[in-house]
Amino acid sequence: MQERKPRFTSLSGFDTNLVYTHDDLKDWSPDEELGAPGQFPYTRGVYPTMYRGRLWTMRQFAGFGSAEDTNRRFKYLLQHGQNGLSVAFDMPTLMGIDADSLLAHGEIGRCGVAISSLDDMERLFEDIPLDQVTTSMTINGPAAVIFAMYLAVAEKRGIRLERLNGTLQNDILKEYIAQKEWLFPPEPSLRLITDTIAYCSEHVPKWHPVSISGYHIREAGSTAIQELAFTLYNGLTYVEAAVKAGLPVDRFAPQLSFFFNAHNDFFEEIAKFRAARRLWAREMTRRYRPGDPRSVQLRCHAQTAGCSLTAQQPMNNVVRTTIQALAAVLGGAQSLHTNSMDETLALPTEDAVKLALRTQQIIAQESEVTNSVDPLGGSYYVETLTNRLEEAAQDYFHRLDDMGGMIRAIERGFPQREILDASQRYLRESERKERIIVGVNEYVEPVERPIPIFKIGQDVEQEQVARLSDLRKCRDSFKMAGTVEALQEAASCGENVMPYLIDAVKAKATLGEICMALKEVLGTYREPVVL
Amino acid sequence: MSPIGSHMFMCDIRDLMTLAEQVRAGNVRAVSRLISLLENHPGAREVLRFLNNTSRRTTVIGVTGYPGAGKSTVVDRLVSLYRRRGLKVGVLAVDISSPLTGGALLGDRIRMQEHALDHDVYVRSMATRGHHGGLAPATGDAALVLEAAGYEVILIETIGVGQNEVDIVDLAHIVVAVVAPGLGDEVQAMKAGLLEVAHIVVVNKGDLPDADNTLRDLREWCPNVLRTVATTGEGIPELAAAMTRYQQSCGVGHVGEARNR
């Protein structure tokens, strides 16, 4: 029979055969390529029992308005069965800008919570036991400053730092590549990251100081191959920097974590998670020969693909999210965020977030997919995809090596251009209807039924500005200025800045003041033009 | 009213005179409109007669060099430097038009947006619209407009493909070629083309490891080679000084009497 299309391709562009058989895996050795669950090369998962031992952490990213607003949303989520917190900050915070800066006008509390000082951080976690939850903080440029605030809150409450558990995104390379939220040039940024890694390995051992993120690379339009390759290569770049700074690899590598996108191409996505674990284990072993097996295990968080959601027929997004979440689970992710259906229109409503959380709970509790580890292992198709993804990522590794590493490649605009070109290819394909997007280029409804939209209070901006002005009046400014000066001194002579940051935030130096002071020492960055 | 230009373009000569008058008064919108007119209607060149102002002395600096060498960044730094000297600065940044669609993506000014709020800096992006020679057909006319409007230095960034960049030689008093290290073959090719027309050669990205080699290589070849790091501004004052020296050695001019014309 005539097939529907002349060519069937995966979202990454791999040609897909009609059927996969033993012939596709001729030289393939299960012992070498798979191993047992919890065994090298960890293709089947990092733990022997996987979800039979413990389900993944259901962690919905949340944040909007003031610290109090977000604190309320956190409590709502915990009350509905979520077990990890994940903070979304607003744009000024992400860019290290205080709420009362001119640049922050109109942006405060809009796409996350506004945090300008230690006081805000205290209110954000009011009545939340920091030693009993795990907290993920999605912030990069000013990550070290925000982390210092979190540690200072814990200290103030008498919680020992060893008991803190959570994740700081703190992945600056993918900012230069994809999300474009940087404060300083690459080299000094890398040094700040190394400082947080070193500080955690000594004082906050359960904390994940970096979450090496492919999510944003994918959201910027990359293929699964590029997401995999650039993310892992970024990870190797952080490891190299820390090793160069004198840290033994086993002291910090077990605490590195990853963050991937879960996109539409179901089998390719599952294969991506598997290939990521295998490639990381192999590369880390080859490059550093660590003694601790945990140093080569790739643990990851996953989030369903925000860029795959449509403003048209928003209810369809629930279905997309379900399929993507299932791919992340079959791929063996350690924690998961499911997007809400209304996120292309505004921040999610409580009901929409709850539905997204319920989606995870249904997969976990009703579908029975959690009963067996890596249920697709050995599938001719999935194993072939896993192999091809690993190979394609290795090709990128070689090209990046040849360019002199990721920073040089970024300066040349290489990963940026690869991603932009990929996203343009996808756009062309959907325009030609080679890729169908339900409700967008097919099954379009002329009249859309509106859904409820979440609104942020109008007074957040004024309140936040007023608070900041009070803080500036009430603090001991002389003492504060001294801590900031000491911080600058430490930053310029290469000392670990973390203790100085903690002192500065405790003295009520604001996020903006600290970032400005650091820019004076570390410089600023202009990106290469990629058009 | 005598209409001028082709049948495609009818424009009241009195409107043009008014526009010229506004340009001479330094009105930015008028400058912008007139440049567009000159780009779109060859007939509008009549207006250039009304712009002539021999009392003005504007220096035109051409900046050329391969894609990505740092031309725009160098221009941006020079703008800052001339602004500190209190000069009014105009920039004409040329990018290539697609031969297929006629469209163009003009991205040079990304590097210069810090000057967007400075009323004494005017930046205009121009597309080549099929013209060969490294500039847009109306770049020379646009320079005349800027001169008439009182801009004291005009920086022109060419498309920078490295070959056939001949226009800039006729238009600019000083031509600077920007080279980046580590482009072995391209530097060789440039020797045969660009560097021949340049008065000053700049090895930009002086912070990169290969910079010393490139400097050495080029110094054997031409006398006036400088090192810059445009991203930090290093070497830019020296570049400006070298340009001044060069200019003094061959006398000043203004746009209307460019050197080779």
Added chain:
Amino acid sequence: MAVASAPLRILIGKVGLDGHDRGVKLIARALRDAGMEVVYTGLHQTPEQVVNTAIQENVDAIGLSILSGAHKTLFRRVLELLNEQDAEDIALFGGGIIPDEDVAALTADGVKALFRPGAPVQEIVTFVKGLKPHG
């Protein structure tokens, strides 16, 4: 009066603090491919920078993208500045995560069109092509 062959000039840029520039770059490429001259200003532009640039570049329209939720403040400010500079003949359009209610309010204020993430690029190109060359 413009000649049919004079390409439309369009300023494309990002206002506000967010750095999600994939969409806006794809639009810039698409407008170029449709024969327009696109002046791209890059990230983090203030409304003041945008309007001054639009005037210097003598563009026919300004297209701005913002995904951080500050659209109301920023689009309104651009309109206000165009007005102050006597440049309302430059059309303003945009894209972002913008709820219906805000779309209605902003179009009433004078924004010519607003597109959401995932809006077909062809639709945007067609819209821009339909704009009249200004002044």
